Amino acid sequence: MAVAEEAPVRPAPTRRAGRRRFVPGKAWLTVPPALYLLLVLIFPIVLLALYSVFLLTNLIGVTNVFSWSAWQEFFPSNPFTWKPWSTESVFWNRFTLSMCVTLIVSLVVTVMAYPLAYFLAFVSERRRYVFLFILLAPFFTSFLLRVLAWQVMLNDSGVINSALWQLGLLQDGQPLEIFGMGIFRTWFSIGLVLGYSWIPFVALPIFVVLENMDRRVIEAAQDLGANRFVTFLRVTLPLSLPGVIAGFVFVLIPTTGEFVTPQLVGGTDTYMFGQAIQDLFIGTAIQWNTGSVLAIWLMAVVVVLIALSSRFLVMDLREGTE
Amino acid sequence: MNPTLGRWGKLGLGSYFWAIVVFLYTPLVVLLVFSFNNSTIATLPYSGFTTKWYRLAFQNQEMVDAIFLSAKIAILNSIFATALGVVGAVGLSARRVFGRSIITALLMLPLVVPYIVLGIGMLILINQVNVDQSMWVVLAAHMVITVPYTILVVLPRLRTLDESLPEAARDLGSSDVGAFFRITAPLITPAVVSAMIISFIISFDEYAIASFLVPPGEKTFPIFVYGGTKVPEQRPELLAIGSTVIAVSLCVILVAEFGRGWLERRQTGRDSLAVAAE
Numbered sequence: 001m002a003v004a005e006e007a008p009v010r011p012a013p014t015r016r017a018g019r020r021r022f023v024p025g026k027a028w029l030t031v032p033p034a035l036y037l038l039l040v041l042i043f044p045i046v047l048l049a050l051y052s053v054f055l056l057t058n059l060i061g062v063t064n065v066f067s068w069s070a071w072q073e074f075f076p077s078n079p080f081t082w083k084p085w086s087t088e089s090v091f092w093n094r095f096t097l098s099m100c101v102t103l104i105v106s107l108v109v110t111v112m113a114y115p116l117a118y119f120l121a122f123v124s125e126r127r128r129y130v131f132l133f134i135l136l137a138p139f140f141t142s143f144l145l146r147v148l149a150w151q152v153m154l155n156d157s158g159v160i161n162s163a164l165w166q167l168g169l170l171q172d173g174q175p176l177e178i179f180g181m182g183i184f185r186t187w188f189s190i191g192l193v194l195g196y197s198w199i200p201f202v203a204l205p206i207f208v209v210l211e212n213m214d215r216r217v218i219e220a221a222q223d224l225g226a227n228r229f230v231t232f233l234r235v236t237l238p239l240s241l242p243g244v245i246a247g248f249v250f251v252l253i254p255t256t257g258e259f260v261t262p263q264l265v266g267g268t269d270t271y272m273f274g275q276a277i278q279d280l281f282i283g284t285a286i287q288w289n290t291g292s293v294l295a296i297w298l299m300a301v302v303v304v305l306i307a308l309s310s311r312f313l314v315m316d317l318r319e320g321t322e
Numbered sequence: 323m324n325p326t327l328g329r330w331g332k333l334g335l336g337s338y339f340w341a342i343v344v345f346l347y348t349p350l351v352v353l354l355v356f357s358f359n360n361s362t363i364a365t366l367p368y369s370g371f372t373t374k375w376y377r378l379a380f381q382n383q384e385m386v387d388a389i390f391l392s393a394k395i396a397i398l399n400s401i402f403a404t405a406l407g408v409v410g411a412v413g414l415s416a417r418r419v420f421g422r423s424i425i426t427a428l429l430m431l432p433l434v435v436p437y438i439v440l441g442i443g444m445l446i447l448i449n450q451v452n453v454d455q456s457m458w459v460v461l462a463a464h465m466v467i468t469v470p471y472t473i474l475v476v477l478p479r480l481r482t483l484d485e486s487l488p489e490a491a492r493d494l495g496s497s498d499v500g501a502f503f504r505i506t507a508p509l510i511t512p513a514v515v516s517a518m519i520i521s522f523i524i525s526f527d528e529y530a531i532a533s534f535l536v537p538p539g540e541k542t543f544p545i546f547v548y549g550g551t552k553v554p555e556q557r558p559e560l561l562a563i564g565s566t567v568i569a570v571s572l573c574v575i576l577v578a579e580f581g582r583g584w585l586e587r588r589q590t591g592r593d594s595l596a597v598a599a600e
Binding site: 026030031032033037038040041042051056112115119120137138140141145146153157165196199200254256257259264278282 | 327328331332335336338339342343345346347348349350352353356363365366367406407409410412413414415416418419420425428429431432434435436437438439440442443444445446447449450462463465466469473498523526527529530533534544547548550551557560561564567568571572575576579
């Protein structure tokens, strides 16, 4: 590759050399990783797209003829009369339900993470990086093992229930219920575990924005007579919105296609979109064409989410470039 | 001193922070406490202290094999993904990159593609080119998801380097490659080590993608853990091995984080000395 060549001797670095000449620089080094991702990431997505329109199929005896049929089956035939409980377009219902759960979880997690970031940025003074480390450390231990720990705590004779029985706060043998919902194998346990997994990660971008905020702006607001609450509402909060949005999207994107958590702590009533995709590929009802439609749709949703928030997501990469 | 919060606000916020920290660490503590519980089911009251689950766990050949298999994949992944990431980061650190935004987007894309799409995409790819499910396929997929992290760790370090250092080496007759290995490489070593540790941890722990790509009968450690959660008899052993793995990984990131900070401080100290000597 070009790098191995001798670099031309450069004149004094007062002005950039070789602007007019073509010098094969180190920028070419982006090619190997980019090629790898094209082959192993982009190409499979193209294959999925081909599967979704029957230009490829794993069904035996079916010829590969272009057809929208899998897409037509996926979308409700009439979006205006569509009801979430209708039995038509099962996978679409699955998607809207999962999306609602994901949105609620992301929203709650972001709201819960904000005070953490605020504490780190404005209260913890010099020890902030130690505190940040304490907050993030569990994130680097095995996700599956942490979910296993939740199973141990939440199940019907688990640590939480048995502790409540021992303390006499709950009748023996009767599992705890919150809002008429059991705490295990329900939407509650899924929300809890998802929130648990993502809180530290959401606090991080908010913390970065708060920490880099110009403190003089806050002082100026107070000099001009705003009290603490108004200062927060009209200065700090709006200025930290990029971090909030980045954090929100950080949870939203991975949880949209989540299938491991609902498998481990969910039940039969909490079948999510990701699980539907998994079942169509390696589960009990294998149908790769329909599965590809679902997967491409999931990708499309993610791409739209990123496009809407890209301004806030790529900030740290642009920083430092001229 | 602190213009944004009153005394009670600070106190409230502090209590909230530490409450969340307790919430985050509770499952880890529960895992540890009940791994010493002398009972097959984890429930209160506590049935007494025992270390037999640890003994049984390390005698469980299937579990030990799974750990070694995952470690093998994770080590290979940390080498290959970091190599690819360093190459990409050096490329991106160039002053002018043709199509920088598109290339950056492509290299960061794995961070946002849902793992399920990556898993089935890989499954379809190997099906298309007639390759069987194998550990190499798992490795290839883990490289995809870890390359962006390695770039994110190494690139900022490359950007803070004094560009005149490799330039000076080249002026003194060194080749680009020589300048990289003699000057740049030692300076980015702490970041490279961090990148390797991060890619090791991610690969070692990765279940979602691997679940599509492991050949039948073989088990990586996460796949073993997943299977174990379905079998109640195996749970105490799983708690024992889980506690061990969590303790080890906490130690590793503790050492890694503080080690990196220490190394970089030492290097910066040296850099500023060099500047002062001029």
